[in-house]
Amino acid sequence: MSKCPFHSGASEEQPPPGHPPVENADVNSSEPACPHLRKVAAEKKAASERAEPQCPHLRKLQADEDQAPAASSEPASWATATPEEFKDHFTKAYDAMSAHPKATKDKAHIASILMGYLGYTEEELAVIGDDVQLMQGTGNPHILAKIKAGETVVDLGSGFGIDAFVAAHKVGESGRVVGIDLAMNEVNAAIQRTSTRKLRNVDFRLGDIEAPPMADASVDCVISNGGFCLVPRKAVAFEEIFRMLKPGGRFSISCTTSTKDLDPSLDWPSCMVVFMPLRTVEEMLSKIGFVDIVIDTSNSSMTVWEDAKAKSEKPIDDDGAKITIHKGESRYAFLKNMDMNEFFARVNIYAAKP
Ligand SMILES: C[S@@+](CC[C@H](N)C(=O)[O-])C[C@H]1O[C@@H](n2cnc3c(N)ncnc32)[C@H](O)[C@@H]1O
Known part of the structure:
Protein backbone atom coordinates (compact mmCIF):
# COMPACT_ATOMS: atom_id res chain seq x y z
CA MET A 1 0.00 0.00 0.00
CA SER A 2 1.45 3.40 -0.97
CA LYS A 3 1.78 5.86 1.95
CA CYS A 4 0.66 9.41 1.36
CA PRO A 5 3.48 11.72 2.47
CA PHE A 6 1.16 14.73 2.85
CA HIS A 7 -0.96 13.52 5.74
CA SER A 8 -1.36 10.53 7.99
CA GLY A 9 -5.05 10.65 8.99
CA ALA A 10 -7.59 8.63 6.99
CA SER A 11 -10.73 10.66 7.53
CA GLU A 12 -10.05 14.09 6.06
CA GLU A 13 -12.77 15.47 3.80
CA GLN A 14 -10.40 17.75 1.90
CA PRO A 15 -6.76 17.14 0.97
CA PRO A 16 -4.46 19.12 3.28
CA PRO A 17 -2.60 22.20 1.94
CA GLY A 18 0.22 21.18 -0.34
CA HIS A 19 -1.45 17.87 -1.26
CA PRO A 20 -0.88 17.25 -5.00
CA PRO A 21 -3.99 17.13 -7.26
CA VAL A 22 -5.59 13.69 -7.02
CA GLU A 23 -7.97 13.75 -10.02
CA ASN A 24 -5.55 12.21 -12.48
CA ALA A 25 -3.54 10.12 -10.07
CA ASP A 26 -2.72 6.56 -11.09
CA VAL A 27 -4.65 4.58 -8.50
CA ASN A 28 -4.81 1.23 -10.26
CA SER A 29 -1.83 -0.64 -8.87
CA SER A 30 -2.73 -1.05 -5.20
CA GLU A 31 -5.14 0.42 -2.70
CA PRO A 32 -3.68 3.81 -1.73
CA ALA A 33 -3.39 4.77 1.95
CA CYS A 34 -4.38 8.34 1.20
CA PRO A 35 -8.17 8.76 1.62
CA HIS A 36 -8.35 11.15 -1.32
CA LEU A 37 -6.61 8.77 -3.66
CA ARG A 38 -8.87 5.98 -2.35
CA LYS A 39 -11.91 8.08 -3.23
CA VAL A 40 -10.60 8.56 -6.79
CA ALA A 41 -9.92 4.81 -7.03
CA ALA A 42 -13.46 3.98 -5.84
CA GLU A 43 -15.00 6.43 -8.31
CA LYS A 44 -12.94 4.99 -11.17
CA LYS A 45 -13.97 1.45 -10.20
CA ALA A 46 -17.65 2.41 -9.98
CA ALA A 47 -17.48 4.12 -13.38
CA SER A 48 -15.94 1.05 -14.99
CA GLU A 49 -18.64 -1.19 -13.46
CA ARG A 50 -21.43 1.13 -14.53
CA ALA A 51 -21.37 -0.38 -18.01
CA GLU A 52 -25.06 -0.78 -18.68
CA PRO A 53 -28.02 1.56 -18.69
CA GLN A 54 -30.03 1.18 -15.53
CA CYS A 55 -33.34 -0.10 -16.64
CA PRO A 56 -33.85 -1.34 -20.19
CA HIS A 57 -34.93 -4.50 -18.48
CA LEU A 58 -35.18 -7.18 -21.12
CA ARG A 59 -33.13 -6.84 -24.15
CA LYS A 60 -29.59 -5.81 -23.49
CA LEU A 61 -27.48 -7.88 -25.80
CA GLN A 62 -24.25 -8.87 -24.18
CA ALA A 63 -22.50 -8.24 -27.47
CA ASP A 64 -22.88 -4.48 -26.94
CA GLU A 65 -19.59 -3.83 -25.30
CA ASP A 66 -19.65 -0.06 -25.29
CA GLN A 67 -22.82 0.62 -23.39
CA ALA A 68 -24.88 3.73 -22.91
CA PRO A 69 -24.03 5.70 -19.80
CA ALA A 70 -25.95 4.95 -16.64
CA ALA A 71 -28.62 7.24 -15.30
CA SER A 72 -27.06 9.67 -12.93
CA SER A 73 -29.49 9.64 -10.02
CA GLU A 74 -30.26 6.62 -7.92
CA PRO A 75 -31.70 6.76 -4.43
CA ALA A 76 -30.15 4.56 -1.74
CA SER A 77 -33.09 2.17 -2.03
CA TRP A 78 -35.81 1.91 -4.67
CA ALA A 79 -38.16 0.32 -2.14
CA THR A 80 -38.94 3.74 -0.66
CA ALA A 81 -38.56 5.87 -3.79
CA THR A 82 -41.27 8.35 -4.77
CA PRO A 83 -43.12 8.20 -8.12
CA GLU A 84 -41.18 11.31 -9.17
CA GLU A 85 -37.86 9.63 -8.39
CA PHE A 86 -38.79 6.64 -10.55
CA LYS A 87 -39.89 8.87 -13.43
CA ASP A 88 -36.85 11.06 -13.22
CA HIS A 89 -34.62 8.00 -13.22
CA PHE A 90 -36.36 6.33 -16.20
CA THR A 91 -36.36 9.58 -18.14
CA LYS A 92 -32.62 9.99 -17.66
CA ALA A 93 -31.93 6.33 -18.44
CA TYR A 94 -33.91 6.35 -21.70
CA ASP A 95 -32.70 9.80 -22.70
CA ALA A 96 -29.16 8.49 -22.28
CA MET A 97 -29.90 5.30 -24.16
CA SER A 98 -31.42 7.06 -27.15
CA ALA A 99 -28.13 8.88 -27.62
CA HIS A 100 -26.48 5.46 -28.07
CA PRO A 101 -28.83 3.35 -30.19
CA LYS A 102 -26.10 0.85 -31.16
CA ALA A 103 -27.43 -0.17 -34.55
CA THR A 104 -25.58 -3.11 -36.03
C1 LIG B 1 -38.78 -0.49 -22.46
S1 LIG B 1 -38.93 1.02 -23.32
C2 LIG B 1 -40.07 0.55 -24.59
C3 LIG B 1 -40.06 1.47 -25.78
C4 LIG B 1 -40.96 1.06 -26.95
N1 LIG B 1 -42.32 0.88 -26.54
C5 LIG B 1 -40.45 -0.18 -27.63
O1 LIG B 1 -41.15 -1.21 -27.57
O2 LIG B 1 -39.39 -0.15 -28.22
C6 LIG B 1 -39.92 1.95 -22.19
C7 LIG B 1 -40.26 3.35 -22.65
O3 LIG B 1 -41.23 3.89 -21.76
C8 LIG B 1 -40.89 5.23 -21.49
N2 LIG B 1 -41.50 5.58 -20.19
C9 LIG B 1 -41.17 5.12 -18.96
N3 LIG B 1 -41.98 5.65 -18.03
C10 LIG B 1 -42.85 6.46 -18.68
C11 LIG B 1 -43.93 7.30 -18.27
N4 LIG B 1 -44.29 7.42 -16.99
N5 LIG B 1 -44.59 7.99 -19.22
C12 LIG B 1 -44.23 7.91 -20.54
N6 LIG B 1 -43.22 7.14 -20.97
C13 LIG B 1 -42.54 6.42 -20.07
C14 LIG B 1 -39.38 5.26 -21.52
O4 LIG B 1 -38.88 6.56 -21.73
C15 LIG B 1 -39.09 4.29 -22.66
O5 LIG B 1 -39.04 4.96 -23.89
Whole structure:
Protein backbone atom coordinates (compact mmCIF):
# COMPACT_ATOMS: atom_id res chain seq x y z
CA MET A 1 0.00 0.00 0.00
CA SER A 2 1.45 3.40 -0.97
CA LYS A 3 1.78 5.86 1.95
CA CYS A 4 0.66 9.41 1.36
CA PRO A 5 3.48 11.72 2.47
CA PHE A 6 1.16 14.73 2.85
CA HIS A 7 -0.96 13.52 5.74
CA SER A 8 -1.36 10.53 7.99
CA GLY A 9 -5.05 10.65 8.99
CA ALA A 10 -7.59 8.63 6.99
CA SER A 11 -10.73 10.66 7.53
CA GLU A 12 -10.05 14.09 6.06
CA GLU A 13 -12.77 15.47 3.80
CA GLN A 14 -10.40 17.75 1.90
CA PRO A 15 -6.76 17.14 0.97
CA PRO A 16 -4.46 19.12 3.28
CA PRO A 17 -2.60 22.20 1.94
CA GLY A 18 0.22 21.18 -0.34
CA HIS A 19 -1.45 17.87 -1.26
CA PRO A 20 -0.88 17.25 -5.00
CA PRO A 21 -3.99 17.13 -7.26
CA VAL A 22 -5.59 13.69 -7.02
CA GLU A 23 -7.97 13.75 -10.02
CA ASN A 24 -5.55 12.21 -12.48
CA ALA A 25 -3.54 10.12 -10.07
CA ASP A 26 -2.72 6.56 -11.09
CA VAL A 27 -4.65 4.58 -8.50
CA ASN A 28 -4.81 1.23 -10.26
CA SER A 29 -1.83 -0.64 -8.87
CA SER A 30 -2.73 -1.05 -5.20
CA GLU A 31 -5.14 0.42 -2.70
CA PRO A 32 -3.68 3.81 -1.73
CA ALA A 33 -3.39 4.77 1.95
CA CYS A 34 -4.38 8.34 1.20
CA PRO A 35 -8.17 8.76 1.62
CA HIS A 36 -8.35 11.15 -1.32
CA LEU A 37 -6.61 8.77 -3.66
CA ARG A 38 -8.87 5.98 -2.35
CA LYS A 39 -11.91 8.08 -3.23
CA VAL A 40 -10.60 8.56 -6.79
CA ALA A 41 -9.92 4.81 -7.03
CA ALA A 42 -13.46 3.98 -5.84
CA GLU A 43 -15.00 6.43 -8.31
CA LYS A 44 -12.94 4.99 -11.17
CA LYS A 45 -13.97 1.45 -10.20
CA ALA A 46 -17.65 2.41 -9.98
CA ALA A 47 -17.48 4.12 -13.38
CA SER A 48 -15.94 1.05 -14.99
CA GLU A 49 -18.64 -1.19 -13.46
CA ARG A 50 -21.43 1.13 -14.53
CA ALA A 51 -21.37 -0.38 -18.01
CA GLU A 52 -25.06 -0.78 -18.68
CA PRO A 53 -28.02 1.56 -18.69
CA GLN A 54 -30.03 1.18 -15.53
CA CYS A 55 -33.34 -0.10 -16.64
CA PRO A 56 -33.85 -1.34 -20.19
CA HIS A 57 -34.93 -4.50 -18.48
CA LEU A 58 -35.18 -7.18 -21.12
CA ARG A 59 -33.13 -6.84 -24.15
CA LYS A 60 -29.59 -5.81 -23.49
CA LEU A 61 -27.48 -7.88 -25.80
CA GLN A 62 -24.25 -8.87 -24.18
CA ALA A 63 -22.50 -8.24 -27.47
CA ASP A 64 -22.88 -4.48 -26.94
CA GLU A 65 -19.59 -3.83 -25.30
CA ASP A 66 -19.65 -0.06 -25.29
CA GLN A 67 -22.82 0.62 -23.39
CA ALA A 68 -24.88 3.73 -22.91
CA PRO A 69 -24.03 5.70 -19.80
CA ALA A 70 -25.95 4.95 -16.64
CA ALA A 71 -28.62 7.24 -15.30
CA SER A 72 -27.06 9.67 -12.93
CA SER A 73 -29.49 9.64 -10.02
CA GLU A 74 -30.26 6.62 -7.92
CA PRO A 75 -31.70 6.76 -4.43
CA ALA A 76 -30.15 4.56 -1.74
CA SER A 77 -33.09 2.17 -2.03
CA TRP A 78 -35.81 1.91 -4.67
CA ALA A 79 -38.16 0.32 -2.14
CA THR A 80 -38.94 3.74 -0.66
CA ALA A 81 -38.56 5.87 -3.79
CA THR A 82 -41.27 8.35 -4.77
CA PRO A 83 -43.12 8.20 -8.12
CA GLU A 84 -41.18 11.31 -9.17
CA GLU A 85 -37.86 9.63 -8.39
CA PHE A 86 -38.79 6.64 -10.55
CA LYS A 87 -39.89 8.87 -13.43
CA ASP A 88 -36.85 11.06 -13.22
CA HIS A 89 -34.62 8.00 -13.22
CA PHE A 90 -36.36 6.33 -16.20
CA THR A 91 -36.36 9.58 -18.14
CA LYS A 92 -32.62 9.99 -17.66
CA ALA A 93 -31.93 6.33 -18.44
CA TYR A 94 -33.91 6.35 -21.70
CA ASP A 95 -32.70 9.80 -22.70
CA ALA A 96 -29.16 8.49 -22.28
CA MET A 97 -29.90 5.30 -24.16
CA SER A 98 -31.42 7.06 -27.15
CA ALA A 99 -28.13 8.88 -27.62
CA HIS A 100 -26.48 5.46 -28.07
CA PRO A 101 -28.83 3.35 -30.19
CA LYS A 102 -26.10 0.85 -31.16
CA ALA A 103 -27.43 -0.17 -34.55
CA THR A 104 -25.58 -3.11 -36.03
CA LYS A 105 -26.43 -5.71 -38.63
CA ASP A 106 -25.98 -8.52 -36.09
CA LYS A 107 -28.31 -6.83 -33.69
CA ALA A 108 -30.91 -6.36 -36.44
CA HIS A 109 -30.72 -10.08 -37.24
CA ILE A 110 -31.12 -11.09 -33.60
CA ALA A 111 -33.91 -8.56 -33.00
CA SER A 112 -35.92 -9.73 -36.00
CA ILE A 113 -35.73 -13.35 -34.80
CA LEU A 114 -36.80 -12.20 -31.36
CA MET A 115 -39.72 -10.19 -32.71
CA GLY A 116 -40.80 -13.11 -34.87
CA TYR A 117 -40.78 -15.23 -31.73
CA LEU A 118 -42.95 -12.61 -30.02
CA GLY A 119 -45.51 -13.05 -32.78
CA TYR A 120 -44.81 -10.11 -35.11
CA THR A 121 -46.00 -11.12 -38.59
CA GLU A 122 -43.91 -10.96 -41.74
CA GLU A 123 -45.95 -7.94 -42.80
CA GLU A 124 -45.32 -6.16 -39.49
CA LEU A 125 -41.60 -6.97 -39.65
CA ALA A 126 -41.49 -5.57 -43.19
CA VAL A 127 -43.04 -2.32 -41.91
CA ILE A 128 -40.51 -2.18 -39.07
CA GLY A 129 -37.58 -2.77 -41.43
CA ASP A 130 -34.17 -1.71 -40.15
CA ASP A 131 -35.74 -0.07 -37.10
CA VAL A 132 -36.05 -3.58 -35.67
CA GLN A 133 -32.73 -3.07 -33.89
CA LEU A 134 -34.21 -0.18 -31.91
CA MET A 135 -36.78 -2.45 -30.32
CA GLN A 136 -37.04 -2.12 -26.56
CA GLY A 137 -40.40 -3.74 -25.88
CA THR A 138 -41.30 -6.78 -23.83
CA GLY A 139 -43.88 -8.44 -26.04
CA ASN A 140 -46.31 -7.85 -28.87
CA PRO A 141 -49.38 -5.69 -28.16
CA HIS A 142 -50.69 -6.04 -31.74
CA ILE A 143 -51.87 -9.63 -31.31
CA LEU A 144 -54.71 -8.62 -28.99
CA ALA A 145 -55.11 -5.00 -30.16
CA LYS A 146 -56.30 -5.96 -33.67
CA ILE A 147 -55.97 -2.39 -34.92
CA LYS A 148 -58.23 -1.48 -37.84
CA ALA A 149 -58.12 1.09 -40.65
CA GLY A 150 -59.35 4.55 -39.69
CA GLU A 151 -58.81 4.15 -35.93
CA THR A 152 -57.12 6.54 -33.51
CA VAL A 153 -54.39 4.72 -31.60
CA VAL A 154 -52.16 5.83 -28.72
CA ASP A 155 -48.84 4.12 -27.98
CA LEU A 156 -47.79 4.69 -24.35
CA GLY A 157 -44.03 4.74 -23.74
CA SER A 158 -43.47 4.72 -27.48
CA GLY A 159 -39.65 4.83 -27.37
CA PHE A 160 -38.20 4.99 -30.88
CA GLY A 161 -41.72 4.50 -32.26
CA ILE A 162 -41.58 0.96 -33.62
CA ASP A 163 -45.06 -0.16 -32.55
CA ALA A 164 -46.49 3.24 -33.45
CA PHE A 165 -45.17 2.76 -37.00
CA VAL A 166 -46.78 -0.68 -37.18
CA ALA A 167 -50.01 0.86 -35.88
CA ALA A 168 -49.75 3.70 -38.45
CA HIS A 169 -49.55 1.10 -41.21
CA LYS A 170 -52.68 -0.61 -39.86
CA VAL A 171 -54.81 2.53 -39.40
CA GLY A 172 -53.83 3.84 -42.84
CA GLU A 173 -54.29 7.36 -44.18
CA SER A 174 -57.71 7.74 -42.57
CA GLY A 175 -56.45 6.86 -39.08
CA ARG A 176 -54.09 8.48 -36.64
CA VAL A 177 -51.44 7.33 -34.18
CA VAL A 178 -49.97 9.29 -31.26
CA GLY A 179 -46.86 8.06 -29.45
CA ILE A 180 -46.30 9.37 -25.92
CA ASP A 181 -43.02 9.13 -24.05
CA LEU A 182 -41.38 10.74 -21.06
CA ALA A 183 -37.89 10.83 -22.60
CA MET A 184 -37.38 13.83 -24.87
CA ASN A 185 -34.52 12.21 -26.79
CA GLU A 186 -36.66 9.21 -27.64
CA VAL A 187 -39.52 11.46 -28.73
CA ASN A 188 -37.14 13.42 -30.97
CA ALA A 189 -35.64 10.22 -32.41
CA ALA A 190 -39.14 8.90 -33.17
CA ILE A 191 -40.12 12.21 -34.83
CA GLN A 192 -37.01 11.97 -36.97
CA ARG A 193 -37.89 8.39 -37.99
CA THR A 194 -41.41 9.59 -38.88
CA SER A 195 -40.04 12.15 -41.26
CA THR A 196 -37.58 9.63 -42.79
CA ARG A 197 -40.52 7.29 -43.29
CA LYS A 198 -42.59 10.18 -44.74
CA LEU A 199 -45.52 9.33 -42.48
CA ARG A 200 -48.29 11.85 -42.00
CA ASN A 201 -50.63 9.89 -39.77
CA VAL A 202 -48.39 9.55 -36.73
CA ASP A 203 -46.97 12.02 -34.26
CA PHE A 204 -45.00 11.78 -31.04
CA ARG A 205 -45.50 13.83 -27.91
CA LEU A 206 -43.58 14.30 -24.73
CA GLY A 207 -45.86 13.11 -21.94
CA ASP A 208 -46.42 10.97 -18.91
CA ILE A 209 -48.46 7.76 -19.05
CA GLU A 210 -49.99 8.86 -15.75
CA ALA A 211 -51.23 12.08 -17.41
CA PRO A 212 -51.32 11.51 -21.17
CA PRO A 213 -51.94 14.63 -23.28
CA MET A 214 -55.10 13.24 -24.90
CA ALA A 215 -58.73 14.41 -24.72
CA ASP A 216 -61.44 12.37 -22.99
CA ALA A 217 -63.07 9.63 -25.08
CA SER A 218 -60.90 10.38 -28.11
CA VAL A 219 -59.08 7.09 -28.69
CA ASP A 220 -60.14 3.73 -30.18
CA CYS A 221 -57.18 1.69 -29.02
CA VAL A 222 -54.30 2.16 -26.58
CA ILE A 223 -51.20 0.03 -26.97
CA SER A 224 -48.00 -0.12 -24.96
CA ASN A 225 -44.92 -2.28 -25.21
CA GLY A 226 -42.61 -2.17 -22.21
CA GLY A 227 -43.56 1.38 -21.25
CA PHE A 228 -46.52 0.75 -18.97
CA CYS A 229 -44.42 -1.58 -16.75
CA LEU A 230 -42.34 1.39 -15.64
CA VAL A 231 -45.18 3.57 -14.41
CA PRO A 232 -45.08 3.90 -10.61
CA ARG A 233 -48.85 4.33 -10.13
CA LYS A 234 -50.49 1.65 -12.25
CA ALA A 235 -54.06 2.36 -11.10
CA VAL A 236 -53.72 6.03 -12.08
CA ALA A 237 -52.37 5.01 -15.48
CA PHE A 238 -55.20 2.51 -16.09
CA GLU A 239 -57.74 5.19 -15.10
CA GLU A 240 -56.17 7.53 -17.65
CA ILE A 241 -56.48 4.85 -20.33
CA PHE A 242 -60.16 4.47 -19.38
CA ARG A 243 -60.61 8.25 -19.59
CA MET A 244 -59.11 8.67 -23.05
CA LEU A 245 -60.80 5.62 -24.60
CA LYS A 246 -64.06 6.05 -26.51
CA PRO A 247 -66.91 3.86 -25.31
CA GLY A 248 -66.23 0.47 -26.92
CA GLY A 249 -62.51 1.24 -27.15
CA ARG A 250 -59.86 -1.16 -25.87
CA PHE A 251 -56.28 -1.37 -24.77
CA SER A 252 -53.59 -3.99 -25.30
CA ILE A 253 -50.38 -3.66 -23.36
CA SER A 254 -47.33 -5.88 -23.21
CA CYS A 255 -45.58 -5.53 -19.90
CA THR A 256 -43.53 -7.30 -17.30
CA THR A 257 -45.22 -8.13 -14.01
CA SER A 258 -44.02 -9.59 -10.73
CA THR A 259 -45.25 -13.03 -9.73
CA LYS A 260 -43.61 -13.30 -6.33
CA ASP A 261 -43.01 -10.84 -3.49
CA LEU A 262 -39.49 -9.45 -3.65
CA ASP A 263 -37.31 -10.13 -0.62
CA PRO A 264 -37.32 -6.72 1.16
CA SER A 265 -33.83 -7.32 2.58
CA LEU A 266 -32.39 -7.11 -0.95
CA ASP A 267 -31.78 -3.94 -2.92
CA TRP A 268 -33.81 -4.54 -6.13
CA PRO A 269 -33.39 -2.40 -9.26
CA SER A 270 -35.91 0.32 -10.06
CA CYS A 271 -37.78 -1.52 -12.83
CA MET A 272 -38.24 -4.65 -10.75
CA VAL A 273 -39.58 -2.69 -7.80
CA VAL A 274 -42.05 -0.87 -9.99
CA PHE A 275 -43.47 -3.91 -11.86
CA MET A 276 -47.08 -4.55 -10.79
CA PRO A 277 -47.98 -7.84 -9.13
CA LEU A 278 -49.72 -10.01 -11.71
CA ARG A 279 -52.31 -11.17 -9.18
CA THR A 280 -53.61 -7.60 -8.72
CA VAL A 281 -54.26 -6.75 -12.37
CA GLU A 282 -57.71 -8.20 -12.92
CA GLU A 283 -59.24 -6.65 -9.82
CA MET A 284 -57.66 -3.26 -10.53
CA LEU A 285 -59.14 -3.24 -14.05
CA SER A 286 -62.61 -4.41 -12.94
CA LYS A 287 -62.75 -1.71 -10.27
CA ILE A 288 -62.10 0.97 -12.88
CA GLY A 289 -64.90 -0.42 -15.05
CA PHE A 290 -63.05 -2.32 -17.76
CA VAL A 291 -64.68 -5.43 -19.23
CA ASP A 292 -63.61 -8.39 -21.39
CA ILE A 293 -60.33 -8.59 -19.49
CA VAL A 294 -57.71 -10.94 -20.94
CA ILE A 295 -54.36 -11.60 -19.27
CA ASP A 296 -52.34 -13.66 -21.69
CA THR A 297 -49.43 -15.45 -20.02
CA SER A 298 -48.77 -17.86 -22.88
CA ASN A 299 -45.40 -16.34 -23.84
CA SER A 300 -44.17 -14.99 -20.54
CA SER A 301 -40.66 -16.32 -20.07
CA MET A 302 -37.99 -13.84 -19.00
CA THR A 303 -35.33 -15.81 -20.89
CA VAL A 304 -36.97 -14.88 -24.13
CA TRP A 305 -33.83 -14.79 -26.26
CA GLU A 306 -32.67 -18.24 -25.20
CA ASP A 307 -36.20 -19.53 -25.88
CA ALA A 308 -36.34 -17.87 -29.30
CA LYS A 309 -32.95 -19.31 -30.16
CA ALA A 310 -33.96 -22.81 -29.08
CA LYS A 311 -37.13 -22.65 -31.19
CA SER A 312 -35.47 -21.24 -34.29
CA GLU A 313 -35.35 -23.69 -37.19
CA LYS A 314 -32.10 -22.21 -38.48
CA PRO A 315 -29.01 -22.09 -36.26
CA ILE A 316 -28.36 -18.59 -34.96
CA ASP A 317 -24.83 -17.28 -34.75
CA ASP A 318 -25.17 -14.66 -32.03
CA ASP A 319 -21.54 -14.82 -31.07
CA GLY A 320 -22.43 -15.52 -27.46
CA ALA A 321 -24.92 -12.69 -27.26
CA LYS A 322 -27.59 -13.15 -24.66
CA ILE A 323 -30.14 -11.05 -22.93
CA THR A 324 -29.02 -9.90 -19.56
CA ILE A 325 -30.62 -7.93 -16.80
CA HIS A 326 -28.53 -5.33 -15.00
CA LYS A 327 -25.37 -7.18 -15.90
CA GLY A 328 -22.27 -5.48 -14.71
CA GLU A 329 -23.91 -3.36 -12.02
CA SER A 330 -22.16 -4.32 -8.82
CA ARG A 331 -25.07 -3.01 -6.75
CA TYR A 332 -27.25 -5.72 -8.28
CA ALA A 333 -24.69 -8.52 -8.37
CA PHE A 334 -27.12 -10.76 -6.45
CA LEU A 335 -29.33 -10.97 -9.56
CA LYS A 336 -26.70 -12.88 -11.48
CA ASN A 337 -27.63 -16.28 -10.14
CA MET A 338 -31.33 -15.69 -9.75
CA ASP A 339 -33.92 -17.32 -11.96
CA MET A 340 -35.90 -14.34 -13.21
CA ASN A 341 -38.76 -16.64 -14.21
CA GLU A 342 -39.37 -17.28 -10.53
CA PHE A 343 -40.12 -13.60 -9.91
CA PHE A 344 -41.36 -12.01 -13.12
CA ALA A 345 -43.54 -12.73 -16.13
CA ARG A 346 -44.00 -10.87 -19.36
CA VAL A 347 -47.72 -10.70 -20.14
CA ASN A 348 -50.13 -9.17 -22.62
CA ILE A 349 -53.12 -7.47 -21.01
CA TYR A 350 -56.28 -6.58 -22.91
CA ALA A 351 -59.49 -4.95 -21.71
CA ALA A 352 -62.32 -2.87 -23.17
CA LYS A 353 -64.29 0.17 -22.04
CA PRO A 354 -68.03 -0.62 -22.12
C1 LIG B 1 -38.78 -0.49 -22.46
S1 LIG B 1 -38.93 1.02 -23.32
C2 LIG B 1 -40.07 0.55 -24.59
C3 LIG B 1 -40.06 1.47 -25.78
C4 LIG B 1 -40.96 1.06 -26.95
N1 LIG B 1 -42.32 0.88 -26.54
C5 LIG B 1 -40.45 -0.18 -27.63
O1 LIG B 1 -41.15 -1.21 -27.57
O2 LIG B 1 -39.39 -0.15 -28.22
C6 LIG B 1 -39.92 1.95 -22.19
C7 LIG B 1 -40.26 3.35 -22.65
O3 LIG B 1 -41.23 3.89 -21.76
C8 LIG B 1 -40.89 5.23 -21.49
N2 LIG B 1 -41.50 5.58 -20.19
C9 LIG B 1 -41.17 5.12 -18.96
N3 LIG B 1 -41.98 5.65 -18.03
C10 LIG B 1 -42.85 6.46 -18.68
C11 LIG B 1 -43.93 7.30 -18.27
N4 LIG B 1 -44.29 7.42 -16.99
N5 LIG B 1 -44.59 7.99 -19.22
C12 LIG B 1 -44.23 7.91 -20.54
N6 LIG B 1 -43.22 7.14 -20.97
C13 LIG B 1 -42.54 6.42 -20.07
C14 LIG B 1 -39.38 5.26 -21.52
O4 LIG B 1 -38.88 6.56 -21.73
C15 LIG B 1 -39.09 4.29 -22.66
O5 LIG B 1 -39.04 4.96 -23.89
